[in-house]
Structures are given as C-alpha cells and as structure tokens.
Amino acid sequence: MINIDQICLHSAYTVLTRCLAPEEPAMPRLTLNRIRNAKLPPNKKQIFLWDEDAKGLGVRITGSAKVFIFQSRMLMPDKNGILKPSTFRIKIGGCDSVLLEDARNVARRYAAQVAEGIDPRQARQRTAENEATERQERKRQDVTIGKAWPTYMEERRPNWSTKYYSDHERIISPGGKQKKRGKGLTVAGPLASIANLPLSSVTADSIKKWLADEQPKRPTETRRAFEMLRTFLNWCEADKRYHGLAPPNACSAKIKKDNLTKKNSRDDALQREQLSVWFASVRRYENKVLSAYVQMLFLIGARREELLSLKWSDVDFRWKKVHILGKGAVPRDLPLTPYVAALLSKLPRRNEWVFSSTRGKEGRLQSPTKAFQKMMSRAEIDDxxxxxxxxxxxxxSEWLETPVGIVYQIQGHEPSATAEKHYKKRPVDLLRKWHIKIEAWILEEAGVEVPGADQETGFRLVKIV
Incomplete structure (x- = not known):
C-alpha cells in the first residue's frame, strides 16, 4: 500500500527540483554548424552553448576543445548532511567523437534521473563499476587450465621438491621439443590435451572424456596427472581469483574409481642371493659417479632426489655424518658409513654437487634411470x-633384526607410533651402530672386498661377522 505522506514528499521534491533548474536565456537549438562555427573570445577562458531541445545539454568551449556537457541542479547534502540546492556538471564527451543526437539522448536520460532525485554522477559510476565487474568476470570465465597452472606451480614451489615441480611442468607440456638426452622430440604430457579447456568448462563429464582418451595410452601417467589435477582444482577453489569456476568434485573419488585402473603396488626388492651379481654389475659401470650414486642410494635407503641434491657441504668426513634434505624439505642427519665414505672420497669435486655431471644443466646428475636400467640388464636382474x-x-635390514624405528629414522619415514614420534629421538651415533652392521652384512653377502683402512675418511673398514 502506498503511503500518502511519501507521495506528497516526492511531489514537493520534484517541484522544488524543477524550480531550482538553471534558467538559461532563450537561444536556438544546437546544430553542427553552430558548434563548428563557435569561437572562444580572446578575453574568455570558456564559453557555453546551450540546447533548447534537451534540457541541460550544452557545449563547453575552451582554447583546446569543444565538449558536450550536461548541467543541472538538485538537492544534495552538504558536509553537515543538510540538503541544499547545488549545481553540478557532467562531461558527456568530445564534440568530435560523440554525435549530437547521442548527446541529446544522454542529456535526456540524466534529466530524467535528476527528476527522480537520482544523482547522474553516482548512477554513472555504479554503471561503470558494474561494467568493469562484468568485464573482469568474463575475463575470469575465460581462464584456462593452462593459464592458471603456471601461477599454481609458482605459488606452491616453496613447498615442493625440485622433481615434483618438474613433474608438474612435464605433465602439462605440449611436447614437440628436442629431447635433452637422446634423439627425437618430447611427447605431450597427459594434461596437454585439456590445457586450453576453460576452468568454467571443467565438469565431471569433461574429466571422464579426458580419462577415456588418455587412460588406454598411458595408465600410470594418467593416474598421476589425475591426482595433480584434483589438487590443482582444490587450490583454485580456495583462491579468490579462480573461486567458483571449476567444481572440485569434477575429480571425485568415484570418478577415479570408475574411470581409472587400479594402481598395483610395486614390491620390487633385491633378494639376498642377488647381492653379489648386483654389486658386480654396478661397480663395473663406466661412469663412476653414477656407480657411486646407485650404491649409496641402496646402502642408505634414501629417496632418489634426496641424494641427487646432495652437496659437498652436507658431507662431514670428520664427524662421519651426512645432512640430507628429505621429503617436504624436512632435514635429517644420517651416519656416514665406512664403505659409503670410501665411495664419496674418490669422487671428483667439479662443483658443489657430490654427484656432479659435466652434461647436466645444473652441473649434477638429473635422471639416472637409463644408466641404472643398463646396470640391471648386465646383471640380468629384472623389475x-x-x-x-x-x-x-x-x-x-630385517636379516639383522634391526629395530624398525632405527630403519624408519634412517630412511626418513614418519614415525608410526606415539612413542616413536614424541619420546624417541635417536642421535646419529646410535643410528651409526646399526647402520654399520647393515652395511657390513650386505657387503659380506655380496662378497665385496673391503680395504682395511682409508686414510682420507678416517674409517677402518672391517668385515663384521
């Protein structure tokens, strides 16, 4: 129901606004010739030409330009909040870029807003803000997986290892580049086929279609790419720049279960009777840096990237320990066992890296997989x-009944029990006691002859029975 008081108040406001409108002297309507021929008098900084067709429309002429403007008066609050009549002026546009009839239409629209008690300046600002928001949203809607992926990688880089970062680069790479090793071109990663897919178009159906295309060709890589994509979509949902574009459940557990083959856990491990042929093949390998890397990888049970990033500053021959930056950038100290110390002492010190390389981009070993496969082929050990x-x-290590907590700490596993996590902090010398036993037993089973002493490392290498 309409309030009579509101109607009266609005009517009074409309009448007052019209009474306050500027009174312009009668003059002809604006025409193109009138605007073109108008000149600024020498003693004036500006003059105005007014239009009789559109109330408030005028042309402001200065020494440098002719501009369409709209001028009117309305009640506006002062600094104390009291409504007072005030004159305002709005620029519509230059006379050389805005048509006269378009300027009239704009002026009539502004005049209608003034009649309703609306400030055209505020209305125009709100319109501009809404248009900017719409443009930004349209731009946001067009963001593809491939455009957001580098931003995601760079922001998450401090939390990732070098290998995990390079895996993200490779998984979405379009391929077609010359291989750094070997001949031929690189192959496109599993995510390359959907890199141009807008985030707003990512749905459960689009992910299913992608999996149907990639899964038969490379199931293991596709599974890994799916996991990376799921983490990426969760990150997008939490980031205000991409929030609401792609549903995180597009990579749900159900889609994974229904569209990906089940991952088979690997159980490959050297048997006791394989140790002799394994060591014989690895120790004969031509590249002694690769040979030492593979042997040390086995004898300390480390992750491959932990060892590849080992620097000479991390090796302490005096106090017989090695400092390793483990998974999640968690550091740990390991014993430097006698045989491993002998291996490291014979390596060339070309640069800061322990396992250096003259061909590696960073001056160190990058991917020892092919060399290791060759070693295994010579040893005739499969898988x-x-x-x-x-x-x-x-x-x-179980052959020596080594406490499982000792093995976990050496390998950098998370403690599996409360006591291990909070109450047992084993020093390096306690780890060394067991680690030397494990190394000696492995070498004995392999039939590796160990020298009696090594002057450089300070160890006396003996065979433990």
Missing part, C-alpha cells in the same frame, strides 16, 4: 627400480 633399492634396504 628392479631405483625406488626398489630403498625398499631393498628396509627389507634386508
């Missing part, structure tokens, strides 16, 4: 991976 060496260290 052993570099990560399988880590599993081998853990498995073979």
């Amino acid at each position: 052993i991976t570099l990560h399988g060496l880590r599993r081998s260290f853990s498995t073979l």
Whole structure:
C-alpha cells in the first residue's frame, strides 16, 4: 500500500527540483554548424552553448576543445548532511567523437534521473563499476587450465621438491621439443590435451572424456596427472581469483574409481642371493659417479632426489655424518658409513654437487634411470627400480633384526607410533651402530672386498661377522 505522506514528499521534491533548474536565456537549438562555427573570445577562458531541445545539454568551449556537457541542479547534502540546492556538471564527451543526437539522448536520460532525485554522477559510476565487474568476470570465465597452472606451480614451489615441480611442468607440456638426452622430440604430457579447456568448462563429464582418451595410452601417467589435477582444482577453489569456476568434485573419488585402473603396488626388492651379481654389475659401470650414486642410494635407503641434491657441504668426513634434505624439505642427519665414505672420497669435486655431471644443466646428475636400467640388464636382474633399492634396504635390514624405528629414522619415514614420534629421538651415533652392521652384512653377502683402512675418511673398514 502506498503511503500518502511519501507521495506528497516526492511531489514537493520534484517541484522544488524543477524550480531550482538553471534558467538559461532563450537561444536556438544546437546544430553542427553552430558548434563548428563557435569561437572562444580572446578575453574568455570558456564559453557555453546551450540546447533548447534537451534540457541541460550544452557545449563547453575552451582554447583546446569543444565538449558536450550536461548541467543541472538538485538537492544534495552538504558536509553537515543538510540538503541544499547545488549545481553540478557532467562531461558527456568530445564534440568530435560523440554525435549530437547521442548527446541529446544522454542529456535526456540524466534529466530524467535528476527528476527522480537520482544523482547522474553516482548512477554513472555504479554503471561503470558494474561494467568493469562484468568485464573482469568474463575475463575470469575465460581462464584456462593452462593459464592458471603456471601461477599454481609458482605459488606452491616453496613447498615442493625440485622433481615434483618438474613433474608438474612435464605433465602439462605440449611436447614437440628436442629431447635433452637422446634423439627425437618430447611427447605431450597427459594434461596437454585439456590445457586450453576453460576452468568454467571443467565438469565431471569433461574429466571422464579426458580419462577415456588418455587412460588406454598411458595408465600410470594418467593416474598421476589425475591426482595433480584434483589438487590443482582444490587450490583454485580456495583462491579468490579462480573461486567458483571449476567444481572440485569434477575429480571425485568415484570418478577415479570408475574411470581409472587400479594402481598395483610395486614390491620390487633385491633378494639376498642377488647381492653379489648386483654389486658386480654396478661397480663395473663406466661412469663412476653414477656407480657411486646407485650404491649409496641402496646402502642408505634414501629417496632418489634426496641424494641427487646432495652437496659437498652436507658431507662431514670428520664427524662421519651426512645432512640430507628429505621429503617436504624436512632435514635429517644420517651416519656416514665406512664403505659409503670410501665411495664419496674418490669422487671428483667439479662443483658443489657430490654427484656432479659435466652434461647436466645444473652441473649434477638429473635422471639416472637409463644408466641404472643398463646396470640391471648386465646383471640380468629384472623389475628392479631405483625406488626398489630403498625398499631393498628396509627389507634386508630385517636379516639383522634391526629395530624398525632405527630403519624408519634412517630412511626418513614418519614415525608410526606415539612413542616413536614424541619420546624417541635417536642421535646419529646410535643410528651409526646399526647402520654399520647393515652395511657390513650386505657387503659380506655380496662378497665385496673391503680395504682395511682409508686414510682420507678416517674409517677402518672391517668385515663384521
């Protein structure tokens, strides 16, 4: 129901506004010739030409330009909040860029707003803000997976290892580049086929279609790409720049279960009877840096990237320990066992890296997989991976009934029990006691002859029975 008082108040306001409108002297309507021929008098800084067709429309003429303007009066609050009549002026546009009839239409619209008690300046500002928001949203809607992916990688980089970062680069790479090693061109990553897909178009159906295309060709890589994509979409949802564009459930557990083959857990590990042929093949390998890397990887049970990033400053021959930056950038100290110390002491010191390389981009080994496969082929040992060496260290240590907590700490595993996590902090010398036993037993089973002493490392290498 309409309030009579409101009607009266609005009517009074309308009448008052019209009474306050500027009174312009009668003059002809604006025409193009009138505007074109108008000149600024020498003693004037500006003059105005007014239009009789559109109330408030005028042309402001200065020494440098002719501009369409709208001028009117309305009640506006002063600094104390009291409504007072005030004159305002709005620029419509230059006479050389705005048509006269368009300027009239704009002036009539502004006049209608004034009649309703609306400030055209505020209305125009709100319109501009809404248009800017709409443009920004349209631009946001067009963001593709490939455009947001580098931003995601760069912001998450401090929390990732070098290998994990490079895996994200490779998984979405379009391919077609010359291989750094070997001949031929690189292959496109599993996510390359949907890199141009807008985030706003990511749906469960689009992910299913992508999986159907990629899964038959490379199931393991596709599974890894799916996991990375799911983490990426969760990050997008939490970031205000991409929030609400792609539903995180597009990579739900159900889609994974229904569209990806089940991952088979690897159980590759060296057997006790394989140790002799394994060591014989690895120690004969031509590249002694690669040979030492593979042996050390096995004898300390480390992750491959932990060892590749080892620097000479991390090796302490005096106090017989090695400082390793583990998974999640968590550091840990390991014993420097006698045989490993002998291996490291013979390596060339070309640069800061322990496992240096003259061909590596960073001056160190990058991908020892092919060399390791060649070693295994010569030893005629099948299905052993570099990560399988880590599993081998853990498995073979049970022959000596080594406490599992000792093995976990050496390998950098998370403690599996409250007591291990909060109450047992083993020093390096206690780890060394067991680690030397494990190394000596492995070398004995392999039939590796150990020298009696090493002057440079300060260790006396003996065979423990």
